Amino acid sequence: MEHRLSTALLIVAHGSTVNPDSSAPTLAHAAEIRRRDLFADVQCAFWKEEPSLRDARFLFDPKTIRKVSVVPNFISEGYFTQTVIPRELELNGKVTRRSDGQTWYYGEPVGNHSLMTELLVQRARETAPDIPENEISLLIVAHGTDLNENSAVAAKREAEKIRALGRYAQVLNVYMEEFPMVSDWRELTSTPHVVVVPFFISDGLHSYEDIPVLLGIAGKGSDSAGGQGGDFFQRGPYRIDDRSLFYASSIGTDPRVADIIVQLASRAAGADDSEN
Amino acid sequence: MPDPTETTLATVFNNREAIGQILIQRTPLAGFVLCHRDDQTNDHVETFAQAEDAIEIARYDDDGNYRPLKTAPNLRHGWRLNLADADQLGRTIDYFYPGRLAMIEAWNQNRLITTSLRDTLNRQSGMYRIAAKISDEQIEEVVGNFCRSSDGCLRTILWKRDGEGGVASTELPPEKFDPGFDQTGKNRRAVPLLCQEGCSLLVNECREAVKGETNE
Numbered sequence A: 001m002e003h004r005l006s007t008a009l010l011i012v013a014h015g016s017t018v019n020p021d022s023s024a025p026t027l028a029h030a031a032e033i034r035r036r037d038l039f040a041d042v043q044c045a046f047w048k049e050e051p052s053l054r055d056a057r058f059l060f061d062p063k064t065i066r067k068v069s070v071v072p073n074f075i076s077e078g079y080f081t082q083t084v085i086p087r088e089l090e091l092n093g094k095v096t097r098r099s100d101g102q103t104w105y106y107g108e109p110v111g112n113h114s115l116m117t118e119l120l121v122q123r124a125r126e127t128a129p130d131i132p133e134n135e136i137s138l139l140i141v142a143h144g145t146d147l148n149e150n151s152a153v154a155a156k157r158e159a160e161k162i163r164a165l166g167r168y169a170q171v172l173n174v175y176m177e178e179f180p181m182v183s184d185w186r187e188l189t190s191t192p193h194v195v196v197v198p199f200f201i202s203d204g205l206h207s208y209e210d211i212p213v214l215l216g217i218a219g220k221g222s223d224s225a226g227g228q229g230g231d232f233f234q235r236g237p238y239r240i241d242d243r244s245l246f247y248a249s250s251i252g253t254d255p256r257v258a259d260i261i262v263q264l265a266s267r268a269a270g271a272d273d274s275e276n
Numbered sequence B: 001m002p003d004p005t006e007t008t009l010a011t012v013f014n015n016r017e018a019i020g021q022i023l024i025q026r027t028p029l030a031g032f033v034l035c036h037r038d039d040q041t042n043d044h045v046e047t048f049a050q051a052e053d054a055i056e057i058a059r060y061d062d063d064g065n066y067r068p069l070k071t072a073p074n075l076r077h078g079w080r081l082n083l084a085d086a087d088q089l090g091r092t093i094d095y096f097y098p099g100r101l102a103m104i105e106a107w108n109q110n111r112l113i114t115t116s117l118r119d120t121l122n123r124q125s126g127m128y129r130i131a132a133k134i135s136d137e138q139i140e141e142v143v144g145n146f147c148r149s150s151d152g153c154l155r156t157i158l159w160k161r162d163g164e165g166g167v168a169s170t171e172l173p174p175e176k177f178d179p180g181f182d183q184t185g186k187n188r189r190a191v192p193l194l195c196q197e198g199c200s201l202l203v204n205e206c207r208e209a210v211k212g213e214t215n216e
């Protein structure tokens, strides 16, 4: 790959000052991509963790690295991808030339990639491997009413694309804070099997606690698994009434997201230099 | 041609034995042994051998609380990390203190740019925009409390309060701004953890101060 010699990859993500699992998938994808040896360097930067987005400007030595491809590990376009990241990294659009001779390319957010649809389907299949798809209602859960991201729109788009495949009995986009609500899953679905996949970039309070409570597989404030929210994903299927409910971890934790990041980085660096 | 990582590390660690709270000892076989600087003579430690083990070690403090600021002086005790070579050492330090080696390298090459706290605050948007309203007096106090090395953060502050070059906080001792000073107070030759711009946690503290929500 021609990028190998002088292009570096910078994966930018939100991170968290309270949730240790927030940055974990981003770091794991970076480690995987580093192993593939496709870029001169692979680094991460975070809004809420270290290295910071501001640090990122100094992570790559301009003597050896001439190009930097920036890929936002976000589920959708929004406040962070459109305002915060360009401002903090001092990007002026898709292509930014720095005075030190480095060129920075700004890619699309991970959630926008068409492979996402495939990942959601694969994740659903892996979560309920023995159940025929035409007996499954697939629920794609997003936050909804999120001022910072258009996650509801993105989840709706993904649900539409999966529905168009015609494989599942039902495919629904549901939200934590707006209609259709994830807590209404019993009324929204009519199949014996229901598979729930959170459309988030990482696991955390939403996938460990809020969604299990809304689904009725955990009590409020309970952590019956003894501290590790991730156990919810292993302990399914949950029998509720006469239905079986399968619950997957957030889609962003899927190792194949690394493929998406690589593709977005290459696409960004291939952007026509005349664009800016 | 030597590996550039090794060259940088060799320059950075030349005659230095520590970075932040981590002691770095060379082994006869070109490897490295890392431990908490308080644990140099402690043999009752858990032993690790992978750079990636540093991620877990750095994540929680001695009480099991998540460490949102990796340069805070609350690295957990009771571990030893045996590393095979300089490449592993570089990766490990980057897990313990993410980005700090790259900042030193940029600083050594005269390309690290500092940003005054006023510029950082004036740039904020959304819920952090209000932080720019902070007074100079409040900055004195917030920075003095939040960034101090004893229980706040071990970085050496390179940024100024404002464009006039005002010191970040007169409540901090002059050593807080001296990269030659060992911020742990152990007075050994340590690699400095540089702070070229106020971090997002400090911006949040400034916001809280403006909103009158500090616990002080």
Ligand code: SF4
Pocket: B071, B146, B147, B152, B153, B154, B155, B156, B157, B195, B197, B198, B199, B200, B201, B202
């Ligand atoms: S602003 Fe710098 S010195 Fe202060 S707490 Fe943040 S990183 Fe540490």
